[in-house]
Amino acid sequence: MRDRNTEPTNHIDRAIQRTRSGDHDAFEIVVREYERGLRAWLAMQSPPGVDVDEVAQRSFVAAFTRLDDYRLGTSFSAWLFAIARYQLKTETTRLRRVADYHARYAPDLLQKELDRRANESPELGRLRLDHLQHCLHGLSEKLQLYIRWRYDEQISLDEMSQRSGRSVAAVKKQLWQIRQQLHACVENRLKAAGESP
């Protein structure tokens, strides 16, 4: 008879059991389930200069190699995010040791503030990303265009200036305002849904 405590309680635990039994590909189920939330959480907690996708991948690899340490029936999400927190800490420590890191990327205080926020619930990252997508739809067509230029096409501010017929300074200010507007929208939606930190 199987021990009730080790009985898979959901599809993730089943995938983990299959992985432990040697079915390497079953781990893809785990990656699919958590990649979005993990990347969102890392995106929010990582200081400038950190490659979020790389830390996310290292976290999955570390989880895979230590899979026997995970206790079935407990929260895999909490376990995975604890690994990710450690991986992020390792990466930020490594970056701090790079001679010109602070000069190139991060004012100390900003990094400390982001570190402080790293204690927020991992779930908030995914929720913020969901709300952000709603908020983006709420922007006017014109403002959405700025976001597309900056983040999808990744064009320079000079090119945005040429395309929009506005000065570079005006483009900078527009992007600043859009980010503020989106931040307020996301926080309001979190509050309305009772999901605020």
Added chain:
Amino acid sequence: MSQYQNFDENHFWELWSDFLEGELDDTGLAELQHRITSDEHLLKMAADSFELHRLLGLNAAEEPEQRESFIRQTMSLLPQERQGFVQSVMRGIQPAAEERAGSSPVRQRRKMWQAVSLALLTVAGGIGLMFLLWPKSTNIAKITGLSGSVLWTGDGGLVDHNLALGSRLGGGTLEGLGPNAWVELTFDDQSKVTLSGKGLLTFSAQERKQLYLREGNMTADIAPQPDGKALLIHTRSAELEVLGTRFSVEAEMASTTLNVNHGSVRVRRLTDGQQVDVPAQHLLVTSAETQLVPEKVPDFTDRWQSNLALGPIDTLGNWVPATAQSAARLRAIPFVYKPPGSGTEERSMTLYLAALPVSQGDKQPVVLRSESEFRIVGSLKAPCKLYFGFQVHRTDGQFAGKFLAEQAIPADSSDDLERFEIVLPIGDFQLDPSLANLKDRLPASPVGLVVSGCWCFTLTSQDLELQQVSLTPAP
């Protein structure tokens, strides 16, 4: 006066925008630091804005294809065998205190072998069973060339500064920490891959070899691969499929430059899925804006001149824009150089370094002649010894060495800063001392080779600034 001085409260957004766009100079960064230190409200606004900026970036990468690509990449990075078996045996026999104690990776590996061997012998009662149960080795490649500061991350996150020639590696990430970094990896099928300069390369070999070049320059000489198992190279903007050929790849944030020497490489652009075969002696730049059409490799030139006015394009150092009084310049930054295999922190040294790319992307390759000479214009705060080096590759893209010359800069009391202009004939350069163990494999002279990049450094902080570096045949 700094462009950021005397600005009012409302101008914080301008400073912050420059920071997010990577356009903030040293003075601006100091100003930003000061502003957020003295105003908690601004710090919160900055952190909120940064989080949102990151989420917008992630949202842009939420396309199904990009998510699939992330999942595929992650799966291919997983080691062939999980460590659970080894760990569980170790846990059974290692005292907890020993497990907690920090030890070097080499010592840990040795202990692991001893522990696992002992456990297996105890359980199985014989060495024959040990061979039956021992997990397959996951090592897939060997370090066959190494110079400069290179970091290795493998074994589920273990970081190793102490790579040495002959080190065998499983899947993981190699990181070139500076412009003088170079590492050559030889796979078991004799395929060779080199990473030059500052860059990040992750590799794995599950059903097929896969390389992930996040940034930097890589050259490859790939042995024929089995049918249906072409080697895949992923960059942020393209996927390259290679059956067996020789080529070089340069990966940047939004574009990939491929230069094929022999054979052909199939390239798929990630933004639109378009693909094209790039034949020998052709190059292709994949970015969202360009046509996906291979072009003939341009002819060589023997002249080159830096153009810092264009901005800090692939440079290392703090770029200072031109002002009415002075030309744009590149200020040296402290760079901690740790010789490969040095093991301890004590052997690391700090160089004050600025570096520039030379033959890059789809530009004309710059070749050295016997009469070539470098001319370096810059400034220092005091007389000192200046070191100038460059890296070369063969015309087929393969690494061919690094060369170094030194020059004492004499005192000149005309200025606060010592402006210097030196000319270094190619005959003054010698193989970089860090490559001494490879000198039999490398050309003794750089003549006829292509210059990849160059750098200049001092051994003490002397406010070194470069204004211009050029290469011309001697008059």
